Amino acid sequence: xxxxxxxYFDGLGKAEVIxxxxxxxxVEFKDxxxxxxxxxxxxxxxxxxxxxxxxxxxxxxxxxxxxxRYIAAKYNIAGKDLVEKAKIDSIYESTDxxxxxxxxxxxxxxxxEKERVRTVAIPKFFAAWEKLLSQSSTKFFFGDSxxxxxxxVFRVIGHVALFGYKVSTTPYPKLDALVNHIGSxxxxxxxxxxxxxxxx
Amino acid sequence: xxxxxxxYFDGLGKAEVIxxxxxxxxVEFKDxxxxxxxxxxxxxxxxxxxxxxxxxxxxxxxxxxxxxRYIAAKYNIAGKDLVEKAKIDSIYESTDxxxxxxxxxxxxxxxxEKERVRTVAIPKFFAAWEKLLSQSSTKFFFGDSxxxxxxxVFRVIGHVALFGYKVSTTPYPKLDALVNHIGSxxxxxxxxxxxxxxxx
Numbered sequence: 001x002x003x004x005x006x007x008y009f010d011g012l013g014k015a016e017v018i019x020x021x022x023x024x025x026x027v028e029f030k031d032x033x034x035x036x037x038x039x040x041x042x043x044x045x046x047x048x049x050x051x052x053x054x055x056x057x058x059x060x061x062x063x064x065x066x067x068x069r070y071i072a073a074k075y076n077i078a079g080k081d082l083v084e085k086a087k088i089d090s091i092y093e094s095t096d097x098x099x100x101x102x103x104x105x106x107x108x109x110x111x112x113e114k115e116r117v118r119t120v121a122i123p124k125f126f127a128a129w130e131k132l133l134s135q136s137s138t139k140f141f142f143g144d145s146x147x148x149x150x151x152x153v154f155r156v157i158g159h160v161a162l163f164g165y166k167v168s169t170t171p172y173p174k175l176d177a178l179v180n181h182i183g184s185x186x187x188x189x190x191x192x193x194x195x196x197x198x199x200x
Numbered sequence: 201x202x203x204x205x206x207x208y209f210d211g212l213g214k215a216e217v218i219x220x221x222x223x224x225x226x227v228e229f230k231d232x233x234x235x236x237x238x239x240x241x242x243x244x245x246x247x248x249x250x251x252x253x254x255x256x257x258x259x260x261x262x263x264x265x266x267x268x269r270y271i272a273a274k275y276n277i278a279g280k281d282l283v284e285k286a287k288i289d290s291i292y293e294s295t296d297x298x299x300x301x302x303x304x305x306x307x308x309x310x311x312x313e314k315e316r317v318r319t320v321a322i323p324k325f326f327a328a329w330e331k332l333l334s335q336s337s338t339k340f341f342f343g344d345s346x347x348x349x350x351x352x353v354f355r356v357i358g359h360v361a362l363f364g365y366k367v368s369t370t371p372y373p374k375l376d377a378l379v380n381h382i383g384s385x386x387x388x389x390x391x392x393x394x395x396x397x398x399x400x
Binding site: 046049059061069070073074085086092125132 | 328
């Protein structure tokens, strides 16, 4: 047991990036889900928000992106030095941009805006990731193994596809290969296929 | 010369946290501002967005939060180990939450929502920061010197105050002391007093 807990509402939402990352890393975790934040969890959330993360080293940790970076750093996929860490963080943040784009457009519910996000805004990020991948000599963003950048891009593409923004990666060959590679890793494939439908 | 450039629109917006951080660190930087993103800058922005940051070590870097963390790590105020880094990152992210709260409320323009942000949502973060500061034996969030957490909290409180969300820190004594301490550092006081008015 690793003593790892991820607590969030019973859906994908902000927690899924954490769950996918831990799954990729083969870190067992207690996947706590609820309809309303239980008092005993809320008491440990500094800012009253979930996801909530816990392990024996860090204790309690909140804020999605801080949790993700902590896990990535702990398991050595956050970058090998200061510069690579910054570049990976930059790509991670771009996946958060895409997450926010799809979330805001769905919240607003304006069809023209949703169409713009689907056909213009998201494809721009796909093209940018393809360009960055093309600058790498491997199939990954950095070096010869998977980093947080790869996992995060894989995660967000799959995520927005579930909520109205299915954008094909076929026109972006390196991105397409990366997404297929990560999606076919046994632990990821198993997790995704067993994942129950969620409304958020 | 450090060869540091920060490029953004001619206002505070997303770049100000970077400028304030560099100012605190006494890092000289070229403060490039424009009405529209110039082509030569856009060409270096992977995701078509600014702020854009550059130094001789990292080269080009985009994504506000990645830039901030890179600078903080480079100048050793991001945390002394993995756990402290995560806790500081979590507080940093909470300041981004507050930034987004004020930005979204102003964008929406709904007066009741703005009032809720001013009187309920932002004070909740102030109370949370006060609680975290109370758990520290010093006047800072972590250890006996300023980290990114302190600077980021100072920055966002001053920022939202300029755009309709002036919330008093007086009911939060440790937070109040921290904000006053950072605000009275010579380089910060000079920067803030010379800062020209901005509409965003």
